Amino acid sequence: MISYLLTFKHSFKYTNKDGEGMSDLVEEPKKNICEVFCFDEEKVNRIKQEVVATEGLGQIFKALGDDNRLKIIYALSREELCVCDVSQIIEGTVATASHHLRLLKNMGLAKSRKQGKMVFYSLRDDCVQSIIETALWHYQGEHELPNEAVNSG
Secondary structure (H helix, E strand, O other), rough: OOEEEOOOEEEEEEEEOOOOOEEEEEOOOOOOOOOOOEEEEEHHHHHHHHHHOOOHHHHHHHHHHHHHHHHHHHHHHHHOHHHHHHHHHOOOOOOHHHHHHHHHOOOOHHHHHEEEEEEEEEEOOOOHHHHHHHHHHHOOOHHHHHHHHHHHH
16 A cells, blocks of 8 residues: 655745845755655565664664774774784774774674783674675775765765
């Protein structure tokens, strides 16, 4: 079943600085939205049940939304690194690097091992590496982000 709701254009009377009417203008609907609201109820209900699988993923993308953590994930995708190495890569303190690494570990994206007085980190699996590589391919390749997407973020 398809549901419909009509939307209407807005009319405005524009005046100049003296309060004199200039003209009646009709505001055109925005080009990036539908002029008529309608949806396929069956399709929407089916997909609403499927998108439940994405619950909780926002936390992973939130973790990856930090430039330092992205650099760390990228670096860890290349090889195992100690906290001191990471601090130098992100040009931060050991405490900052440790904080980011702990967060990534708690999110299940990284793992650590202790060797004597050193703590080494690596990626828990290849999944997050695939996400980063796909994002880089998209960003650097033919699929560059449009200026409006870059500027609105």
